[in-house]
Amino acid sequence: MLNISLPKQIMIWLTVLVGLTFAMPNGFYGRVETHNDAMVLIESGQTNAELEADAALWPDFLPSNLVNLGLDLRGGAHLLVEVQVSDVHASFLEGFWPSVRDALAAERDTIGFVTREEDGPETELRVRISNPEGANRAFELVRGLGRPVQTFTGAASSNIDVRLNGTLLTITLSEAEMLAMNERTMAQxxxxxxxxxxxxxxxxxxxxxxxxxxxxxxxxxxxxxxEIISLLGTTAQLTFNPVRGVAGGPDEQAGTGNIIVPSRDGTDQFYILERRPVVTGEDLENAQLDFDQNGRPAVAFRFNTSAARTFGDYTLSNIGSPFAIVLDDEVISAPTIQSHIPGGSGIITGNFTVEEATELAVLLRSGALPAELTFLEERTIGPELGQDSIEAGQIACIVAGIAILLYMFLSYGLFGIFANIALIVNVGLIFGLLSIVGATLTLPGIAGIVLTIGMAVDANVIVFERIREELKTAKGPARAIELGYEKALSSIIDANITTFITAVILFTMGSGPVSGFAVTLGFGIVTSVFTAIFVTRSLIVIWFSRTRPKTIEV
Incomplete structure (x- = not known):
């Protein structure tokens, strides 16, 4: 007997109601988006009459999740950047030099004096020793400073390669270390x-x-x-260096262990700083917009516990001495330490606007880029292009939808109307799922929805054709409908599982537009099967239980 229990009916239509409720905000996209933006600002502590009015555009008791529009629909920025991983290689060798110098200096009686040759490439660290007889010993000491490189297969070769040519030691990164370092740099x-x-x-x-x-x-x-280039183009490498003096120009001799750094204020001021910083931006725990005692924009910062102790000890022992705050090889300010600064909190002042101070705080909170970025490609896509794409997608969906609705009605009559209702519910459920997961809709995603509309009726067609076949055996309309669904179920599941597996593979192995297409296709398959097997059948059961027809036409 054709029947669906009341609890199942309730579950089916409750699922439909929840899905359509989550899809509803997309029909009021502008209002809901304004509401969401206002709520974010209000939750961050800002409030005024305008924000309250924007927040009231959408009821709080309704879902406010939206399907995010991709770059090709909304417009925006497209950038292709290259990470200069060679900078990290050079930085490692620069930091490795003190270890080499200290190791060789410990056996100066055998090795002699040690000097670094600056004329080599950045990818090499060249060290000259004065005693030829100690060359082999120096080679062994430096090679012993190497550390094994951790790979997926375990510990590999050393992280450095050392070559000896007379009294000249040449130190480079091993190939295994360069590969591992490149992977770390890209991930960071x-x-x-x-x-x-x-x-x-x-x-x-x-x-x-x-x-x-x-x-x-x-x-x-x-x-x-x-806007994005200015945000990403800054490395945001922050250091706090002791000041050793003022230089007359960039070509002046800084002395051993010192560097010459220009001022950021646009003047011709240059500072002689110790190369090794007291603390760095990597030790920051937080940074945010603030204002100094004169009401000018500044950036307040706070170090972690370890760096706060180091910074406090330094300020205690260097009261009256200047120190420099250096951002990306430019001195932001060089104040004099007036007193002990415990707690690791401070403020960075300069000729900032509010926007500049806010951006600097963002950069410091997110951390310093490990290497410089080179912008190979940059494009700004206008929203007009996106609006044209949205309108074209809407037209495609409407045309496809109307054609299928007419076809199903003309082919299957009343049963076709039931299938059409399920098709409309199906599209709503797709947008409900996309809203729940916060998916991004792109042009390929719209193509996936249009394809889903075409595929959505396949399951109903299979069921209706099976019902036609069963009606010819004169088993009665109720039994024909029941057998039609039972015998069509395996075909529906098999056909949709293969397509769903394809969507999963596209999503897993693809990226960008391919992934967006796979998401809408996968969701469409799930909702199509649900609406065909449960929603359409539920409509037929409700109709049949009320009318009890002696014969039916499919």
Whole structure:
């Protein structure tokens, strides 16, 4: 007997109601988006009459999740950047020099004096010893400073290669270490870029690796690519260095262990600083916009416990001495230490605007990029292009939908109307699922929805044709409908499982547009099967239980 129990009926239509409720905000996209933006600002502590009015545009008791529009629909910035991993190699060798110097100096009686030759490439550390008889001993000592490189297969070779030519030691990174370092650099760059962009509140950016040393960045809703370039183009390497004096120019001799750094204020001021900083930006625990005693924008910062102790000890023993705050090889300010600074908190002042101070705080919170970024490609996609794409997608969906609705009605009559209702519910459920997971809709995603509309009726067609076949055996309409669903179920499941597996593979192995297409296709398959097997059948059961027809036409 054709029947669906009341609890099952309730579960079916409750699922439909929840899905359509989550899809509903997309029908009021502008209002809901304004409401969401206002709520974010209110939750951050800001409040005024305008924000309250924007927040009231959408009821709080209704879902406010939206399907995010991708770059091709919303417009925004498209950037392709290359990470200069060679900078990290050079930085490692620069930091490795003190260890080499100290190890060789411990056996000066055998090795002699040690000097570093500066004329070599950045990828090499060249060390000259004065005693030829101690060359082999120096070679052994330096090679002993190497550390094993950890790989997926375990510990590999040393992280350094050492060559001896007379009294000249040449130290380079091993190939295994360079590969491992490149992977670490790319992973760190991806994470920092993601944090910087997320800090400014952009919606669903696409940040993914392209090749060995490149990163693709797509940020919807941004008016210009220059905004993202200014955010990402700063390495944000912050250090606090002792000041040893003022230099007359960049070519002046700084002395051993010192560097000459220009001032950031645009003057011709140069400072002689100790190369080794007291603390660095990596030790920061927080940074945020603040104002100094004169009401000018500044950046307040706080170190972690270890760095706070180091910074406090330094200020205690150097009262009256200047120290420099250096950002990306430029001195922001060089104040004099007036008193002991315990607790590790301070403030960075300078000729900042509010926007500049806010951006600097964002950069410091997200961390310093391990290497410089080179922008290979930059494009700003206008929202007009996105609006044209949305309108074209809407037209495609409407045309496909109307054609299928007419076909199903003309082919199957009343049963076709039931299938059409399920098709409309199906599209709503797709948008409900996309809203729940916070997916990003792109042009390929719209193509996936249009394809789903075409595929959605397949299951109903299979069921209706089976019912037609069963009606010819004169088993009665109720038994024909029941057998039609039972015998069609295996075909429906088999056909949709293969397509769903394809969507999973596309999502797992693809990226960008391919992934967006796979998401909408996968969701469409799930909702299509649900609406065909449960929603359409539920409608037929409700109709049949009320009318009890002696014969039916499919």
């Amino acid at each position: 760059s991806l994470e920092i870029i993601r944090r910087r962009i997320d800090e400014v509140g952009t919606r669903e950016p696409t940040i993914q690796r392209q090749g060995a040393e490149r990163i693709l960045v797509q940020v919807p809703g941004v008016g210009s690519a220059d």
